[in-house]
Amino acid sequence: xxxxLADVAARAGVSAATVSRVLNGNYPVAGTTRSRVLRAVEExxxxxxxxxxxxxxxxxxxxxxxxxDIADPFFGIIAxxxxxxIAPVDAPDGRGRKLAVVCTxxxxxxxxxxYLTLLQRQxxxxxxLTGGAVEDPAHQAALAAALRxxxxxxxxxxxxxxxxxxxxxxxxxxxxxxxxxxxxxxxxPDGTEVPLPRAVDLPHPACLAFDNRGGARALTExxxxxxxxxxxxxxxxxxxxxxxxxxxxxxxxxxxxxxxxGAGDRVVHGxxxxxxxxxxxxxxxxxxxxxxxxxxxxxxxxxxxCAALREAGLRxxxxxxxxxxxxxxxxxxxxxxxxxxxxxxxxxxxRAGLLALGVEEPPxxxxxxxxxxxxxxxxxxPPPSGPRPARAG
Amino acid sequence: xxxxLADVAARAGVSAATVSRVLNGNYPVAGTTRSRVLRAVEExxxxxxxxxxxxxxxxxxxxxxxxxDIADPFFGIIAxxxxxxIAPVDAPDGRGRKLAVVCTxxxxxxxxxxYLTLLQRQxxxxxxLTGGAVEDPAHQAALAAALRxxxxxxxxxxxxxxxxxxxxxxxxxxxxxxxxxxxxxxxxPDGTEVPLPRAVDLPHPACLAFDNRGGARALTExxxxxxxxxxxxxxxxxxxxxxxxxxxxxxxxxxxxxxxxGAGDRVVHGxxxxxxxxxxxxxxxxxxxxxxxxxxxxxxxxxxxCAALREAGLRxxxxxxxxxxxxxxxxxxxxxxxxxxxxxxxxxxxRAGLLALGVEEPPxxxxxxxxxxxxxxxxxxPPPSGPRPARAG
DNA sequence: CCCGGAGTAGAAAGCGCTTACTACGGTGTG
DNA sequence: CACACCGTAGTAAGCGCTTTCTACTCCGGG
Numbered sequence: 001x002x003x004x005l006a007d008v009a010a011r012a013g014v015s016a017a018t019v020s021r022v023l024n025g026n027y028p029v030a031g032t033t034r035s036r037v038l039r040a041v042e043e044x045x046x047x048x049x050x051x052x053x054x055x056x057x058x059x060x061x062x063x064x065x066x067x068x069d070i071a072d073p074f075f076g077i078i079a080x081x082x083x084x085x086i087a088p089v090d091a092p093d094g095r096g097r098k099l100a101v102v103c104t105x106x107x108x109x110x111x112x113x114x115y116l117t118l119l120q121r122q123x124x125x126x127x128x129l130t131g132g133a134v135e136d137p138a139h140q141a142a143l144a145a146a147l148r149x150x151x152x153x154x155x156x157x158x159x160x161x162x163x164x165x166x167x168x169x170x171x172x173x174x175x176x177x178x179x180x181x182x183x184x185x186x187x188x189p190d191g192t193e194v195p196l197p198r199a200v201d202l203p204h205p206a207c208l209a210f211d212n213r214g215g216a217r218a219l220t221e222x223x224x225x226x227x228x229x230x231x232x233x234x235x236x237x238x239x240x241x242x243x244x245x246x247x248x249x250x251x252x253x254x255x256x257x258x259x260x261x262g263a264g265d266r267v268v269h270g271x272x273x274x275x276x277x278x279x280x281x282x283x284x285x286x287x288x289x290x291x292x293x294x295x296x297x298x299x300x301x302x303x304x305x306c307a308a309l310r311e312a313g314l315r316x317x318x319x320x321x322x323x324x325x326x327x328x329x330x331x332x333x334x335x336x337x338x339x340x341x342x343x344x345x346x347x348x349x350x351r352a353g354l355l356a357l358g359v360e361e362p363p364x365x366x367x368x369x370x371x372x373x374x375x376x377x378x379x380x381x382p383p384p385s386g387p388r389p390a391r392a393g
Numbered sequence: 394x395x396x397x398l399a400d401v402a403a404r405a406g407v408s409a410a411t412v413s414r415v416l417n418g419n420y421p422v423a424g425t426t427r428s429r430v431l432r433a434v435e436e437x438x439x440x441x442x443x444x445x446x447x448x449x450x451x452x453x454x455x456x457x458x459x460x461x462d463i464a465d466p467f468f469g470i471i472a473x474x475x476x477x478x479i480a481p482v483d484a485p486d487g488r489g490r491k492l493a494v495v496c497t498x499x500x501x502x503x504x505x506x507x508y509l510t511l512l513q514r515q516x517x518x519x520x521x522l523t524g525g526a527v528e529d530p531a532h533q534a535a536l537a538a539a540l541r542x543x544x545x546x547x548x549x550x551x552x553x554x555x556x557x558x559x560x561x562x563x564x565x566x567x568x569x570x571x572x573x574x575x576x577x578x579x580x581x582p583d584g585t586e587v588p589l590p591r592a593v594d595l596p597h598p599a600c601l602a603f604d605n606r607g608g609a610r611a612l613t614e615x616x617x618x619x620x621x622x623x624x625x626x627x628x629x630x631x632x633x634x635x636x637x638x639x640x641x642x643x644x645x646x647x648x649x650x651x652x653x654x655g656a657g658d659r660v661v662h663g664x665x666x667x668x669x670x671x672x673x674x675x676x677x678x679x680x681x682x683x684x685x686x687x688x689x690x691x692x693x694x695x696x697x698x699c700a701a702l703r704e705a706g707l708r709x710x711x712x713x714x715x716x717x718x719x720x721x722x723x724x725x726x727x728x729x730x731x732x733x734x735x736x737x738x739x740x741x742x743x744r745a746g747l748l749a750l751g752v753e754e755p756p757x758x759x760x761x762x763x764x765x766x767x768x769x770x771x772x773x774x775p776p777p778s779g780p781r782p783a784r785a786g
Numbered sequence: 787c788c789c790g791g792a793g794t795a796g797a798a799a800g801c802g803c804t805t806a807c808t809a810c811g812g813t814g815t816g
Numbered sequence: 817c818a819c820a821c822c823g824t825a826g827t828a829a830g831c832g833c834t835t836t837c838t839a840c841t842c843c844g845g846g
Contacts, residue, residue, distance in 0.1 A: 002546060004802055015826045020804060027805090030824060045542060050515040051447035052802035055831050060444060061515075062455075062494070070495075071473035071739070073466050080464030083497045089504055094511045101455070102463070102495040104476045114487045122443040122454075122492065149438060153395060274726070303726045333667070333696045335728020346464070397832055408796045413834060420835090423794060445832035448801050789846090796839075801832105808827075815820085 003046045012040035023048065054123060058154075063098045063356050064119035064127040068107040073328045074298070074345065078130050078160060081349020086357060098125065098357065107131060107240075109139040116146045119155075126156035126356035130349075132242030133162045140165055144202070151203055159207040160352040161345075163241050164367055205366030206355040208348050212242055212325075215341030215372030216249030219323045220295055222339065222374060224257045227382045228293040228321060231259075232266040232284040234277055234305060236297040243269075243297060246325065250295055272297060277304025285312055292320060292383035299324035299331040302338055306379070317381035327375050336378035343372055396437045405433035416441065447516060451547075456491045456749050457512035457520040461500040466721045467691070467738065471523050471553060474742020479750060491518065491750065500524060500633070502532040509539045512548075519549035519749035523742075525635030526555045533558055537595070544596055552600040553745040554738075556634050557760055598759030599748040601741050605635055605718075608734030608765030609642030612716045613688055615732065615767060617650045620775045621686040621714060624652075625659040625677040627670055627698060629690040636662070636690065639718060643688055665690060670697025678705055685713060685776035692717035692724040695731055699772070710774035720768050729771035736765055 009016040014033060021027040022037040029037075040046070054060040063086050067075035079102055086098040101119065105111035112129070119127050127150055133140065144165045147157050159165075223231055233250050236243035247267065254260050266288045270276030277296055281304065284291060294309075296302035302324035306316050314320050316336055324331055327342035348370050354360035362368065402409040407426060414420040415430040422430075433439070447453040456479050460468035472495055479491040494512065498504035505522070512520050520543055526533065537558045540550050552558075616624055626643050629636035640660065647653050659681045663669030670689055674697065677684060687702075689695035695717035699709050707713050709729055717724055720735035741763050747753035755761070 002802095006802080016803080017805075017827080018825060021825090024804085028823065033825080047510060047513050047542075047546075049448070049802050051444040051453060052831090053804075054444035055442070055448050055833085056802075056804040058804095058831070061511075069473060070463070070476065071466065071470040073464065073469065076466065076469040077464040079495065080462060080497060083463065083495070087497070089499055089501070094507045097507075097511060099494045099496065099511060099515065101492045102472065102476070103492065104473060104480070106482055108482070111482055114490075117440060118454075118487045118490065118492060120440050149440075153440075274722075307726070329667075330723040330726070333700070333723070334726060395832095399832080409833080410797080410835080411795060414795090417834080421793065426795080442832050445801090446834075448803085449832075449834040451801070451834095790844095792843080794841085797837085799836085801834085804831085806829085809825085811824090813822085816818095
């Protein structure tokens with residue numbers, strides 16, 4: 001029914017092999033033959049049959065991108081970064097251009113696994129996993145197994161915005177990998193040396209790990225430097241690595257300032273959305289009436305918190321300071337503009353795209369730490385009573 | 394190298410045909426055989442070769458989604474809506490799940506055509522085009538031709554958020570289609586009857602047309618009803634249908650109120666981004682110092698305008714009212730919260746997904762008008778001097 | 787007891803492409 | 817002048833799956 005290679009070949013008076021070679025340009029073809037073939041292609045409006053081509057060549061032009069929610073700008077921006085590299089707009093025609101298969105997992109490990117299988121089935125050339133991981137060891141193990149299977153099938157695997165996989169409890173692969181998983185260290189953007197776990201599970205790991213700890217720590221340190229002593233924290237879902245790392249950074253800042261409260265953390269867990277910020281802030285206010293600042297798990301949560309504060313008759317930042325995380329575009333436009341930690345999401349996505357294409361090689365160990373940058377804006381200020389000396393020794 | 398159907402068949406002691414039938418479930422297989430096959434599949438970790446399957450069955454599980462920019466929540470939300478239907482999370486395993494190939498076109502017709510070819514090559518089951526179209530007749534014709542080719546290749550075509558294709562100047566298809574392209578009418582959400590052009594170019598059109606005219610008109614009417622008489626308009630790129638339709642709605646409201654100024658429109662064209670809003674608002678202020686309201690092409694532009702106004706020492710809405718369009722999530726969180734026209738983007742995307750799957754049939758004529766809903770928030774108020782009667786007769 | 791029809795499974799012919807491998811002029815060299 | 821070799825192009829064997837057609841077994845009814 002559709003036009004095939006053979007039709008083009010017949011029209012051009014050559015063999016199918018020649019047409020294929022002209023189209024793929026990986027074999028010398030005489031100029032006159034080439035132009036005759038190209039004319040036939042034009043005239044017949046021939047379009048290659050991708051599946052057939054993928055079957056024969058055992059490759060495909062698809063790159064899977066797993067995201068929690070494509071409607072969330074956090075992931076949209078990463079996906080945009082990926083696309084900018086795997087399908088540059090200036091590429092002539094569509095030659096060599098890869099297609100992004102965007103899979104919305106809702107952050108569920110089961111969905112991740114399902115999509116991973118689906119992508120393997122499509123013989124995707126690469127798979128990019130974004131978003132924090134769920135910490136459940138069983139899930140980690142299942143995920144590692146799925147990724148190993150995918151790599152074995154010839155696809156590249158890139159982790160973007162999530163830490164390397166945690167090592168499996170038992171070496172169920174027979175231990176044929178030679179490399180011992182020593183803990184490396186890396187220098188974080190703020191100059192401190194941080195332990196760098198290696199993506200030990202994957203033969204060919206490529207991992208862009210966001211420095212969530214460092215960013216959160218910088219934000220809370222900023223609050224402390226403004227004079228805040230009672231700082232609430234609106235954490236994300238407890239089971240996510242991102243949540244844990246940001247919370248760790250927050251606590252590290254508190255610890256370093258000697259602000260660890262005997263009464264326990266001023267932390268409320270929720271999700272990464274606005275409503276969680278709203279509800280969480282209300283709960284924080286109720287439980288810790290003396291709060292002068294709230295650090296939120298991300299910008300969206302921070303916005304919800306601001307709304308709750310306003311509703312409670314509190315001004316931001318005059319009465320309560322608020323910080324976000326990520327620096328999504330709306331953070332700068334919010335009222336007040338959010339103090340936050342900028343994550344270069346587009347750049348990270350672009351880098352992930354390059355790693356997925358194999359254009360760029362991951363560093364030894366596979367892990368690159370993507371740093372954050374503190375963005376001080378209008379949502380933070382000294383506490384109402386002005387800076388006061390810390391009472392704790 | 395990889396596990397194939399034949400391997401599974403051998404292990405289960407059946408023929409490849411039987412394995413295929415078990416996996417596809419479209420042919421009766423005895424229970425015992427089925428479970429033997431499934432066990433072999435499990436044991437060998439067999440994953441179907443998608444390209445091979447697509448080649449043999451002449452179908453694929455891919456659905457193309459063309460967007461201007463996936464990092465823009467406008468498109469992200471539509472894409473999310475699409476995904477919610479083509480890959481519902483509650484679907485068992487991954488059975489019957491389609492994959493979304495998201496293609497970022499930057500709004501360029503050339504990129505659209507390139508991606509359309511790439512998707513046709515992948516033998517995508519359907520293609521969803523989002524975002525307004527460029528009005529250039531040459532592009533429209535080329536696009537129509539490409540879409541017709543895609544339909545002929547067996548894929549469904551869905552237009553989401555753009556008007557039906559304009560008819561080609563010449564009937565280059567030989568006029569074999571029986572249907573005469575009569576102009577239908579439809580009842581818009583506000584009760585008025587609007588002309589409804591048919592997607593005459595496509596044999597099987599499915600088009601979700603956003604009511605940009607109606608939404609823009611409602612916004613400007615709202616401003617007029619508050620007492621505004623000098624209303625600036627920050628339009629999008631002149632060549633886009635979306636821009637034109639929103640501008641038409643704006644002007645219709647002005648006309649109806651007798652506010653059409655002999656001095657010409659208070660309109661500045663730009664893009665659909667924040668910087669355009671910022672720069673455009675500055676220009677509007679310079680050229681029309683008496684403005685008391687600015688209607689923006691969309692929420693993002695409105696935000697930029699708000700920033701420019703603030704910078705100029707003008708308060709929103711006390712000195713100048715501002716309206717957006719789309720009602721993206723951040724619109725409600727902005728300061729002040731934006732008065733805007735809500736477009737049900739997620740729902741539209743979901744609907745597009747259903748149309749793409751063929752689960753839902755388009756109405757006769759193919760065009761469904763997606764209405765907007767006025768959202769009055771804090772960015773609009775009566776003009777500084779208070780409501781005054783219109784002077785014009 | 788024989789035959790027809792379910793019900794189930796296998797054989798085999800592709801689907802349209804890629805890619806060894808082979809073939810065949812034409813040129814340069816010993 | 818024969819030989820080798822390069823530059824091109826054709827032949828044909830798959831790639832792994834779906835699906836039609838055929839075949840076999842087992843029943844129940846005549």
